[in-house]
Amino acid sequence: MRLATTVLILVFITNFAVSQEKTAELKNGQIVGEAIAVSQGQKYYNPRKASTRSAIIPGWGQIYNDSWWKVPIIYGGLGGLIHFVGVNEGLRNDNLTKIEIEEAKDDPNLDLIRVYQRRADNWRKNRDLVFLSMAGLYALQIIDAAVDAHLKGFNVDEKLALNVKPKMGVLSNGAPYMGFRVTLPIGR
Numbered sequence: 001m002r003l004a005t006t007v008l009i010l011v012f013i014t015n016f017a018v019s020q021e022k023t024a025e026l027k028n029g030q031i032v033g034e035a036i037a038v039s040q041g042q043k044y045y046n047p048r049k050a051s052t053r054s055a056i057i058p059g060w061g062q063i064y065n066d067s068w069w070k071v072p073i074i075y076g077g078l079g080g081l082i083h084f085v086g087v088n089e090g091l092r093n094d095n096l097t098k099i100e101i102e103e104a105k106d107d108p109n110l111d112l113i114r115v116y117q118r119r120a121d122n123w124r125k126n127r128d129l130v131f132l133s134m135a136g137l138y139a140l141q142i143i144d145a146a147v148d149a150h151l152k153g154f155n156v157d158e159k160l161a162l163n164v165k166p167k168m169g170v171l172s173n174g175a176p177y178m179g180f181r182v183t184l185p186i187g188r
Contacts, residue, residue: 042153050149054142061145065152074141081134085127092123161185 045065054061058078059071099116102108167181 045149045152047146047149051142051146054145058138058141061142062148065145065148067148070141070144074137077137078134081130081137084130085134088123088127088130092120092127095120095123 043066050061050064052061053064059074062068062070062074095116099113099120102113102116163181163183163185165181165183167179168176170176
């Protein structure tokens, strides 16, 4: 009985509680009343679309975000890494060939074979690190496209800028000082 009374009281009390005033209505699929102000002329960039495009073709998300200048950096980085894969693989193959030549001799030098094997392993390790760097660059350009698309809509003007100005003055004891004044305007 006590539980039912408590529930009834809570239902009647919360019935009058209002969280916010109704300022907009939906009529015929259109919002009527106060609506959120959308700045005119500003293009909306979808982060999911940008990252998906960047995952399909590296740099496509940056092109979608109108960050054309990043595309040569991406392809320059990928091209350089592909070059280093070839260099490391070539040096590894050279050392493996030297091992085969040394093992084909009648009296192979085991110390020299071990040196060549260590070198071949080192070049293989370097090649694998370059592959990991390529994967990292690929992931980084996808993340960059998503973050860039997300941040394109933010307003960054003089009102939001951090102002840094040089300052010179004299302390109360008469000693001069130099420094910087840093101000962040809030609520202009």
